[in-house]
Every structure is written in C-alpha cells, then in structure tokens.
Amino acid sequence: MPTMADVAKQAGVSKMTVSRVLAGRDVAATTRARVLAVIEQMGYVPDASAGSLSSGRSPFIVALVPSMSSSNFSDTIHGLNAAVNTHGLQLLLGDTDYSPDQEERLLRVMLAHRPEGVMLTGSYHTSGTRTMLDRAKVPVVETWDLPRTPIHQAVGFSNVEAAFAMMRHLHERGYRRIGFVGGATRLDRRGLDRQKGYREGLQTLGLGAPRVIEYGESPITMSHGGEAFTQLLAAWPDTDAVMCVSDMSAFGVLMECHRRGIAVPSRMAVAGFGDFEVSRHCFPRISTVSVDPLAIGRIAGEMLLAAADARKHGAPAQTQRRAIDFQVIVREST
Amino acid sequence: MPTMADVAKQAGVSKMTVSRVLAGRDVAATTRARVLAVIEQMGYVPDASAGSLSSGRSPFIVALVPSMSSSNFSDTIHGLNAAVNTHGLQLLLGDTDYSPDQEERLLRVMLAHRPEGVMLTGSYHTSGTRTMLDRAKVPVVETWDLPRTPIHQAVGFSNVEAAFAMMRHLHERGYRRIGFVGGATRLDRRGLDRQKGYREGLQTLGLGAPRVIEYGESPITMSHGGEAFTQLLAAWPDTDAVMCVSDMSAFGVLMECHRRGIAVPSRMAVAGFGDFEVSRHCFPRISTVSVDPLAIGRIAGEMLLAAADARKHGAPAQTQRRAIDFQVIVREST
DNA sequence: TTGAAAGCGCTACCAT
DNA sequence: ATGGTAGCGCTTTCAA
Numbered sequence: 001m002p003t004m005a006d007v008a009k010q011a012g013v014s015k016m017t018v019s020r021v022l023a024g025r026d027v028a029a030t031t032r033a034r035v036l037a038v039i040e041q042m043g044y045v046p047d048a049s050a051g052s053l054s055s056g057r058s059p060f061i062v063a064l065v066p067s068m069s070s071s072n073f074s075d076t077i078h079g080l081n082a083a084v085n086t087h088g089l090q091l092l093l094g095d096t097d098y099s100p101d102q103e104e105r106l107l108r109v110m111l112a113h114r115p116e117g118v119m120l121t122g123s124y125h126t127s128g129t130r131t132m133l134d135r136a137k138v139p140v141v142e143t144w145d146l147p148r149t150p151i152h153q154a155v156g157f158s159n160v161e162a163a164f165a166m167m168r169h170l171h172e173r174g175y176r177r178i179g180f181v182g183g184a185t186r187l188d189r190r191g192l193d194r195q196k197g198y199r200e201g202l203q204t205l206g207l208g209a210p211r212v213i214e215y216g217e218s219p220i221t222m223s224h225g226g227e228a229f230t231q232l233l234a235a236w237p238d239t240d241a242v243m244c245v246s247d248m249s250a251f252g253v254l255m256e257c258h259r260r261g262i263a264v265p266s267r268m269a270v271a272g273f274g275d276f277e278v279s280r281h282c283f284p285r286i287s288t289v290s291v292d293p294l295a296i297g298r299i300a301g302e303m304l305l306a307a308a309d310a311r312k313h314g315a316p317a318q319t320q321r322r323a324i325d326f327q328v329i330v331r332e333s334t
Numbered sequence: 335m336p337t338m339a340d341v342a343k344q345a346g347v348s349k350m351t352v353s354r355v356l357a358g359r360d361v362a363a364t365t366r367a368r369v370l371a372v373i374e375q376m377g378y379v380p381d382a383s384a385g386s387l388s389s390g391r392s393p394f395i396v397a398l399v400p401s402m403s404s405s406n407f408s409d410t411i412h413g414l415n416a417a418v419n420t421h422g423l424q425l426l427l428g429d430t431d432y433s434p435d436q437e438e439r440l441l442r443v444m445l446a447h448r449p450e451g452v453m454l455t456g457s458y459h460t461s462g463t464r465t466m467l468d469r470a471k472v473p474v475v476e477t478w479d480l481p482r483t484p485i486h487q488a489v490g491f492s493n494v495e496a497a498f499a500m501m502r503h504l505h506e507r508g509y510r511r512i513g514f515v516g517g518a519t520r521l522d523r524r525g526l527d528r529q530k531g532y533r534e535g536l537q538t539l540g541l542g543a544p545r546v547i548e549y550g551e552s553p554i555t556m557s558h559g560g561e562a563f564t565q566l567l568a569a570w571p572d573t574d575a576v577m578c579v580s581d582m583s584a585f586g587v588l589m590e591c592h593r594r595g596i597a598v599p600s601r602m603a604v605a606g607f608g609d610f611e612v613s614r615h616c617f618p619r620i621s622t623v624s625v626d627p628l629a630i631g632r633i634a635g636e637m638l639l640a641a642a643d644a645r646k647h648g649a650p651a652q653t654q655r656r657a658i659d660f661q662v663i664v665r666e667s668t
Numbered sequence: 669t670t671g672a673a674a675g676c677g678c679t680a681c682c683a684t
Numbered sequence: 685a686t687g688g689t690a691g692c693g694c695t696t697t698c699a700a
Contacts, residue, residue, distance in 0.1 A: 001470070003693060014671045019695065028669060043469040048446035049392070050693035052383040053676050057695095069412065074403040081429065090443070093427050095415065109424070112382035135377040136335075222615040251615065258617050278612055281556040281585065283592050337677060348687045353679060362685060384677035387692050391679095 002042045011038040022046060052114070060115040061089050061304060064106055066098040066122075066188070067219045071276055073121065075293035076143060076300070080119055083301025089116060096121070098187040098218045104129045111136050117304035119297075123147030123154065124189045139307030139317060141300040144190055146321055153307065155299045155322040159190045162289045162326040163197025164204075166243060166271050169287070169328045171205045175241035175269050178202070179211035181228040181253060182245035188218040191245045194273060198243055211236045220245055225252025240268060241334070247272035247279045250286050254333065269334040284332035291326045299324070336376045345372040356380060386448070394449040395423050395638060398440055400432040400456075400522070401553045405610055407455065409627035410477060410634070414453055417635025423450060430455070432521040432552045438463045445470050451638035453631075457481030457488065458523045473641030473651060475634040478524055480655055487641065489633045489656040493527035494534065496623045496660040500577060500605050501535025503621070503662045509575035509603050512536070513545035515562040515587060516579035522552040525579045528607060532577055545570045554579055559586025574602060575668070581606035581613045584620050588667065603668040618666035625660045633658070 008015045011034050020027050021035045038044075052058050061084050065073040081091050092113060094106040104126045107118070111132060117139045133140055133151060142154040170178055180198040183191050199210055213232045216224030225244060229252070232239060244250035250272030254264060262268050264284055272279050275290035299322055307317065342349045345368050354361050355369045372378075386392050395418050399407040415425050426447060428440040438460045441452070445466060451473045467474055467485060476488040504512055514532040517525050533544055547566045550558030559578060563586070566573060578584035584606030588598060596602050598618055606613050609624035633656060641651065 016671060043465065045442065045445050047448065047693055049383040049386040053387050054695040069405060069408040071403060074408060078403065091427065093425065111379050114381065131377065222611055255615050255617060277556055281589050283589060350687060381677055388679040
C-alpha cells in the first residue's frame with residue numbers, strides 16, 4: 001500500500017503538501033492538481049489510524065441501541081447518521097440487546113476509538129458505563145427518554161406520559177375494562193414506562209385493577225402480541241380494550257381477534273405504540289402513539305456535533321433536555 | 335487520558351508487559367494482577383488507533399447494505415455481526431441507498447480504516463469500487479446474489495430462479511393472468527432479477543405478455559404495493575394473480591384488495607418475497623419465497639474470517655460461491 | 669506557499 | 685518472564 005511519503009516523492013513535494021491537499025488547505029493550484037493526479041494514479045488511500053493518532057481526533061460517533069432491527073431505532077440511527085455524515089463523521093454502531101451490561105461491554109471497546117460523541121438509548125446505565133463516560137470526557141446524548149438528570153444531554157419524551165395519553169383517549173371513547181400487553185423482560189425500561197403510564201391511567205381515571213400480561217423478550221414481535229392477548233382473554237374475558245407496548249404486538253392482537261372472530265373495535269379496541277408502517281395499512285387501521293424517531297436521531301446528532309465543537313474549544317459539557325412531541329393518532333381500531 | 339506508559343510506570347513494569355497483559359499473552363500471574371489493578375484504578379482504555387498503526391491490523395469489518403431499515407438486510411447484518419464479534423471484530427456499517435456511486439464513496443472512506451474484510455450487497459459495483467478493492471487486497475464477500483464471477487467470494491441465491499420458482503407455483507395453482515409489482519428504480523438489481531424471473535416464468539409457462547408495474551423507490555413499502563396494484567388493475571383488469579417484489583408490497587396489495595372487496599385468493603392471488611414477519615401473521619397469510627438472511631450474514635462472516643486468516647499467512651484470495659437455499663412457502667393468499 | 673523535524677501511543681522484534 | 689528500541693503513517697509546529 002502506498003503511503004503519503006510515496007505520493008510526496010512521486011509528486012516531487014513534501015509529505016506536508018500532500019497532507020494539506022487532502023485536508024483542503026491552501027496549496028498552489030498547480031501543485032494541488034499534480035498531487036491529486038499522483039494520488040489517483042497510485043490509488044493512494046490515507047491511513048485513518050495514523051491520522052487519528054497524530055491529530056488526536058477521531059472520525060467516529062458511537063451509537064448504541066437495544067436492537068437494530070426495530071424500525072424505531074433504525075430510523076433514529078438513520079437520522080443520526082444523516083446529521084453527522086455531513087461533518088465527515090462515521091457511526092460506530094452497537095446492539096445492546098436491551099442489556100445494560102452489554103451496553104457497558106460495547107462501550108468499553110468502542111471508547112478505544114476515542115469517539116467525538118456517544119449516543120445511548122434510554123437513561124438506565126450501569127455505574128461502570130457512567131464512570132467510563134465521565135473519564136473519557138466525551139459528549140453523551142441519551143435518547144428515547146427524558147431523564148430528570150441526564151449524563152449530559154437528552155432528547156426524547158416521557159413514555160409514561162405518552163402511554164397515559166393513550167389511556168385518556170381510550171377512556172374518552174368509553175372503554176372501561178382495559179388490559180395491557182407488554183414484554184416479560186425487566187430490561188426494556190421504555191416498555192416498563194409505558195406500562196406505568198397504563199397503570200397511572202387506570203388509577204387516575206378510576207378504572208379498577210390492572211390487567212397486565214407480560215410476555216416475550218424484547219424486541220416484542222407480532223407473535224408475542226397474539227399469544228399475550230390469548231392469555232389476557234383467558235384471565236379477564238370481559239376485557240373491552242387492549243393497550244399494547246408496541247404496534248408490533250398490537251398487530252398480533254388484531255390478527256388474533258380476526259382469527260377468533262372478535263370484532264374490532266366494537267367488541268375489542270386495540271391500541272398500539274410507535275406508529276409503525278403496518279398500523280397505517282392494516283385493517284382496521286390501528287390507533288397508536290406517534291413519535292418521530294428520525295427527529296430523535298437528527299437532534300441527537302446536532303447536539304453531539306455542537307458539544308464536540310464546544311469541547312474542541314475547551315468548553316465544559318452542557319446539560320440539556322430536549323422534549324420530542326408525541327401524539328395520539330386515532331384510527332379505526334379504537 | 336492515561337496512556338500505556340502511565341500504567342506501566344504506576345505498576346512498575348515496562349510498556350511491553352502492560353501490552354502483553356492486555357493481549358492475554360504469557361505474563362506472571364502476580365504481575366498480571368498488579369497491572370490489571372492499575373488499569374482498573376486509572377480507568378485506562380487502550381488507544382485503538384495507536385494499536386492499529388503499530389500492529390498493521392485493524393479491528394474492523396466493513397459491511398455495506400442498500401438500506402439498514404429493511405428487515406432483510408438488518409438480519410444479515412445481525413448474522414454477520416454475531417459471526418465476527420467473537421473474534422473481536424467491529425462492524426463499520428454503511429447504507430448505500432441502493433446507489434453504486436454511494437457504495438463507492440462509502441467504501442473509499444472506510445478503506446482508510448484498513449478493514450480485515452468487506453461485505454457488499456449484490457454483485458453490481460462501479461469500476462472504481464472494483465479497483466479500490468483490488469488495490470486494497472482486502473477479502474470481499476458479495477451477498478444476496480450469486481454472480482458468475484464474484485470479486486472473491488459470494489453467498490446468496492439467484493433472485494431470478496427464486497422468482498421463477500414462485501411463478502411455477504402460481505401456474506400450478508391455475509393462475510394464468512399474472513401481474514408483477516416492483517419498484518421503479520433501475521438500481522435495485524435484486525428487484526430487477528425477480529422481475530426477470532417473473533418474465534422468464536411467463537415465457538416458459540406460456541402465459542402471454544408481461545403485466546408489469548414499476549412504481550416507487552426502493553426500499554419498497556406497503557404504500558408502494560397498494561398504489562402499484564391500483565395501477566395494475568387499471569391497466570389489466572382481468573389479472574388473477576399478483577407477484578410482488580417483496581412482502582412489503584404484497585401486504586400493501588392485500589390491504590388494497592381488502593379495501594376494494596376483492597377476495598383473496600379466489601378472485602386475486604397475492605404472492606410476496608422474503609418471508610417477512612407480517613406475511614406470517616396477516617389474514618389471509620401471504621405465500622412467499624423464504625430465504626435465510628441471518629444465514630447469509632453468518633456465512634459471509636465465516637468466509638471473511640477465514641479469508642482474513644489466510645491473508646495473514648500470505649495465502650492468495652480464493653474464489654468461492656456459496657448457494658443459500660430458498661423455498662416457496664405456500665400459505666393462504668395463493 | 670512549502671518543508672523539516674518531532675512525536676502521537678502502541679506493538680514487533682530482538683535481547684536478556 | 686520481562687525490557688529496550690525502533691518505527692508504524694500521519695499531523696502539528698515551527699521555520700524558511
């Protein structure tokens with residue numbers, strides 16, 4: 001592989017001139033053209049490790065999500081990527097599988113690349129994670145939640161409030177025997193917060209005892225929804241509405257209703273969460289809580305860019321919480 | 335940030351001993367314990383750039399897919415990640431947005447990290463991409479297709495044959511006026527190959543002129559499917575079966591049938607491609623072509639690991655094509 | 669506008 | 685089992 005020195009010799013200039021050409025700094029037009037021609041002809045590709053080591057700057061942003069196959073999080077990643085790409089930054093992606101320990105493990109490895117910023121999902125992290133982040137002095141943005149005291153910055157919404165809003169909608173529609181279908185893992189905090197919003201809704205609206213089925217590992221699938229609904233019906237046959245932890249399970253519930261000949265919404269209302277594509281297209285279309293995952297990613301990226309820039313100029317890390325709107329979308333299933 | 339030298343001094347050993355502890359090489363147990371304690375106490379995190387520069391090895395595998403939000407590709411990435419993670423390798427992910435030019439651009443940036451291997455999607459690449467890959471002497475695996483002459487290795491299946499198999503199924507079921515619903519972009523080669531399989535099916539089975547609607551940018555969505563189906567009906571009202579480029583569009587078609595009161599499959603058969611979750615759960619369940627995206631990723635990872643290992647020992651790049659089975663899954667929609 | 673030298677933090681190599 | 689030295693390929697800094 002040719003190095004910068006090879007290019008320099010071939011072009012009859014010093015390494016520094018080649019470096020300046022690559023960085024887009026002031027170089028005489030004729031010299032620049034000659035250097036670029038040599039680079040092209042030799043197929044020279046700069047070595048990023050050497051560059052990082054020398055400059056003390058890295059081209060990476062770390063992004064850790066519970067699951068990359070969930071459309072929610074892949075949209076957020078897309079938004080983040082779009083925001084930071086324009087500044088020449090690369091994503092270093094990791095999949096925590098909803099485990100804070102896995103998050104810590106991934107972070108440890110990734111911090112070795114001295115990233116310019118870190119995007120995390122949620123606000124529940126191990127103390128090891130917090131310590132590492134603190135020592136690395138890297139800007140951090142937590143997403144998909146609004147912690148009272150973020151590490152540095154946060155962009156998201158209260159899952160409790162969002163679920164509560166859906167409960168209010170169901171109550172207004174006249175449903176009184178409302179069940180909740182969620183996952184069985186204690187690690188999916190956003191799912192647990194939604195369940196909490198459901199419970200607070202019951203209490204505030206005076207709707208009696210909770211009817212909760214916790215079933216399936218996150219990310220929750222359509223199958224989980226259908227099977228959880230079966231359990232819900234067995235336990236509380238007179239249920240008249242189901243609130244689901246995600247649109248995936250809501251679709252599963254809807255199909256199970258179909259199979260059993262349960263009319264939706266006249267005999268059973270079904271509510272989802274997340275406004276996934278399928279909810280807009282199925283029949284009947286599913287009422288849900290809409291958030292903007294792309295915006296969460298984009299804003300997280302902008303926050304990280306600003307913080308990285310501030311850090312370069314020696315400014316201390318700022319604390320900031322940015323709320324993202326959510327909205328109850330009423331469709332035919334409620 | 336503490337460096338290895340700081341750790342060494344604090345522990346009263348040389349940098350090399352610290353390096354060996356980190357690499358898990360032979361070090362006296364007492365020394366190792368002392369070094370590890372210092373590392374823990376100082377919060378030392380090794381600098382990956384320095385390590386790579388010095389060792390000439392990188393911890394990266396590059397993976398380029400058309401779209402990360404498509405469940406197909408995110409499953410493949412998952413499989414790849416699982417395979418290479420165990421060997422301490424990190425994915426450097428990129429989203430080409432179905433554009434070979436974007437693929438070339440991303441690859442140029444990513445090759446700067448001197449990856450141990452590269453996973454590409456499909457077999458259609460710019461000459462710039464091929465040249466770069468060739469000069470970088472990095473092992474390459476192409477996925478989701480079976481090119482006659484792969485760059486090095488390939489793992490996938492013939493999209494033409496897979497679509498043809500579905501056509502044979504539709505023919506056996508008695509459908510004779512079969513339409514095809516796909517995307518409008520010329521860049522999604524796998525989509526085009528499926529259309530080719532459809533056309534070959536028509537010809538071989540003696541089914542008359544093609545009824546093709548090309549509509550929507552990849553990745554194809556449920557909306558695209560529904561709208562394309564509307565166009566198909568307008569152009570060829572007597573169509574009795576629709577073959578779709580993906581399960582996403584098939585679901586859109588199915589819902590459009592529902593809206594129009596078109597009975598499936600008695601009045602209109604609907605076939606998908608990819609065996610997405612929704613096809614197994616909707617009503618009627620959609621017949622589709624099942625592939626194993628996870629296995630594609632896993633096998634690509636294994637190939638890359640083997641090739642990277644071989645390269646370390648000076649072996650030349652091998653050529654290999656590995657076929658992945660596909661299967662027509664017959665459900666209620668045909 | 670360009671160049672020379674120093675050094676970033678680590679590992680390979682050879683010693684001991 | 686452990687240490688010293690050299691050097692990976694680049695950018696920073698200073699000088700011309």
